Amino acid sequence: MNGNSRILIVDDSETSLNILERILKSCGYENIQKASGAWEGIELLDDAETQKEKLPDLILMDIVMPQMNGIEAVQRLKTHPVYEHIPIIMISVKNDTQTLSDAFEAGAADFILKPVSKPVLKARVDAIIKLKLETDKRKQQEEELKNLNRRLEELNQVKNRFLGTAAHDLRGPLASIRGFAEMLTDELNGALSEDQAEMLSMIHETSHGMLSLVNDLLDYAVIESGRLSLLKQEGDLKKIIDRRLNVNEPTAAKKNIRIRRELEDVGIASVDKNRIDQVLDNLLGNAVKFSPQNTEVTVKLYKDRTGIALTVADQGVGISEEDIPKLFGEYCTVSSKPTDGEKSTGLGLFIIKSIVYAHHGSFSVKSKKGEGTEITVRLPAETNL
Template identity: 45%
Template sequence: MSKDKHEQSALFPNEDVATLAQIIHTIAKGDFSATDKLYELPGQAGISPEVANLAESFGMLLVRMEAGDFHIERAAEVEERLKELNELKNEHLAIAAHDLRNPLSAIRNMAQMLVEMELTEKTKEEFLHSIYRVSNQMLTLVNNLLDVAVIESGNLELTLKQGNLSALAAERAEIIKPVALKKGLAVNTSLGVVPDSIFDADRLGQVIDNLLSNAVKFSQPETTVLISSRLVDINFEITVADQGPGIPESELDNLFAKFEKLSVQPTAGERGAGLGLSIVMDVVAAHGGRVDVQSTVGKGTAFTITLPVDASA
């Protein structure tokens, strides 16, 4: 007989009480493997009702203590998560403020010159075009920030309707063509015949816009951007490929992270906050799909969206 068990038997001559005391003593020392014995004790033959009730009461006390520990740990986890989210929010605000400050200053300076200086009609027209272009960049940034906020809050809602993904790709390609033409780029399409499916046309249109915009932004004049679509087994594939500088392999893992800035730079001084690809990934994931990227430095980059035939699945 062990020393502890001998001591418990001496203190509690009744065998039932001694057994219960031994179990409690073991648990009190931090050995919670004895809790199974505690829960089994009331059902054992020959155990007195008083000892059985006492064992059940002590078992309930342990359960409540464990639940209390769980709630404390859970509260600590929630507090830590809230702290992380608050830090992320502050980081977002700081980056957004930085990215908005420069274009706002540019608009203010150009507007001040338009008001205070005698300018030629040509210069006025150039300033107005610049104000329009910069304000559009700011609007894109604000819209992206709002989209990120919606996605991170878990409130992204899809308006699912029947449509055709090849037709959507063709429509978005036509929209980007004037921008590409100004840079001396060609936007070509190779769109397969695909069946209609169910998806959110506005959100997936935003995805295609972001990919096409990036392709144009990072491409040199006299190169081509190609958007293609096809049906592969039970999935749709939409690919946007450019002949730009490519992305270093070391940057591919963080490519879809929020506010990620690449080492390669836009070819005409275009700006971006690094939110577009993050939104692309989240919207495609909400449709049950995925985004893959292939890139070769010096040759170009291709983004492929893979979606189930029924994107509502």
């Protein structure tokens, strides 16, 4: 450690300079510079900075010097954006309270009384050099971490742009495939064999699933890039929820799952209707996905002291206690499995969490393995107009 450390000695006495140099070299410090005054010391630092050379790890500064004393020199160095980080030990024959106070107030790291004792000088220099090297190492690691985080952020933005572009380019063709499958099913109804009807149904269902995946990826890219915005409009929240339940009922009916409605009139609210539809679709979709046939999903809308609450409760497989904290994370996968082998991206709950937070809302989850799950979305009181 000592051999690589640079020390600058600043003293107007040639004798003091030589004594300090000799002691330091006997302690293993070989890389030593000397300056016969404060101005010369500052010039040496300026030259090193200009030449992009390594600056000293420590400065030993005499206090009593002509033209500029040591305390004035320390004050000047500690206001310099590059030199302010170099530790300085003041050395002087003066050890009165005022001198000590002025030295430390100027920014000195330590103080040694002349004549200098080798054990004292070695102990003080070793300690400060060690601290300086540890501090430099930590700063280097912090800078490397900043650069790494910056690079990761750049890569994340590239990834989000790719996801957004790819998902956007896929959405149109998938919507067309689904639309043509619906059109063929409607127009050729009765003219199709059982196998043909089944194949068209598979095309429709597969394209619908892929379109949902693509939409999730688009939403994820928007959220990750910080571009999620709300188009709030005034609307009757009970009617918004009621209409969306009508849309979701046919999907639930395929598993003979009944959607029970307990919707109170909560008044007019300022929300992004499309995003609220998305929240309900996802909560209901998960409730149906993880519920066995011939069960019930209950949807409640009500007001309490905190604002408006929307609850979706199922009688499904439930969620283990250890899975609940990661439920709304990105690409969430839990130990519970869909009852009919349904697929998902694992992004749905992450997306609706972001939508609810954008409405300044919150979530709560109650679940027990084998006994169903209840998820409540709360919107603040100010949502009501």
